[in-house]
Amino acid sequence: DAGVTQSPTHLIKTRGQQVTLRCSPKSGHDTVSWYQQALGQGPQFIFQYYEEEERQRGNFPDRFSGHQFPNYSSELNVNALLLGDSALYLCASSLMPRRSGYTFGSGTRLTVV
Amino acid sequence: EDKVVQSPLSLVVHEGDTVTLNCSYEVTNFRSLLWYKQEKKAPTFLFMLTSSGIEKKSGRLSSILDKKELSSILNITATQTGDSAIYLCAARNSNSGYALNFGKGTSLLVTP
Numbered sequence: 001d002a003g004v005t006q007s008p009t010h011l012i013k014t015r016g017q018q019v020t021l022r023c024s025p026k027s028g029h030d031t032v033s034w035y036q037q038a039l040g041q042g043p044q045f046i047f048q049y050y051e052e053e054e055r056q057r058g059n060f061p062d063r064f065s066g067h068q069f070p071n072y073s074s075e076l077n078v079n080a081l082l083l084g085d086s087a088l089y090l091c092a093s094s095l096m097p098r099r100s101g102y103t104f105g106s107g108t109r110l111t112v113v
Numbered sequence: 114e115d116k117v118v119q120s121p122l123s124l125v126v127h128e129g130d131t132v133t134l135n136c137s138y139e140v141t142n143f144r145s146l147l148w149y150k151q152e153k154k155a156p157t158f159l160f161m162l163t164s165s166g167i168e169k170k171s172g173r174l175s176s177i178l179d180k181k182e183l184s185s186i187l188n189i190t191a192t193q194t195g196d197s198a199i200y201l202c203a204a205r206n207s208n209s210g211y212a213l214n215f216g217k218g219t220s221l222l223v224t225p
Contacts, residue, residue, distance in 0.1 A: 004155075031211065033211060033212070033213075035213075035215075040217070041217055041218075042117075042119075042201055042203070042215030042216050042217045042218050043156070043201070043203075043213070043215050044215070045212040045213060045214070048211055048212065055211075056211065056212055058212060088154060090154075090155075090156070094211065102158070102211075102213070103158070104149075104155045104156045104157070105155060106153070106154040106155040107154045107155065109154075
């Protein structure tokens with residue numbers, strides 16, 4: 001039973017560039033949430049996708065956008081990268097309605113230089 | 114604004130010790146509190162506590178929710194080096210849908 005898969009595992013980008021991160025949810029899950037975890041901090045909620053729509057959004061600027069595909073996989077896009085966007089980006093999947101804790105992927109480590 | 118605060122931020126213990134990690138929350142319309150263990154990258158689910166289930170136990174780990182004090186503790190008995198990790202606490206409120214509000218975590222190091 002495949003868990004949550006994220007790609008790539010590491011990424012280095014230059015300020016001002018755009019980046020796309022990908023997530024495949026755990027088998028049987030239909031909901032994907034994205035979190036940003038800066039060094040020494042807890043994960044911060046970015047947004048959640050269900051039925052290919054953004055259902056909920058955290059306190060992140062419009063530079064952060066996403067998409068969910070019919071197979072439930074998801075992408076996180078960040079435009080006009082800033083140094084402060086450097087972080088571990090975690091994807092979590094769950095089944096709507098949620099009955100237990102989310103399953104997290106291993107994340108994508110994004111470094112903006 | 115909802116807030117989750119964990120203490121201590123870091124802890125070093127010897128193998129065999131018992132540790133208690135703390136989490137306090139200020140959440141409107143509280144719904145549930147979750148504990149995760151983060152080794153390297155992926156947080157792994159430990160417990161979920163709600164108003165109807167305020168105590169959970171799994172092996173050497175146990176957790177209690179104190180609804181009156183708006184807090185939770187995570188206990189680990191007979192610690193092992195494999196328990197070394199960051200322990201994250203997260204709260205959900207009824208209005209936040211499925212968004213988790215995390216604390217900064219407690220970094221636990223268990224030395225041989």
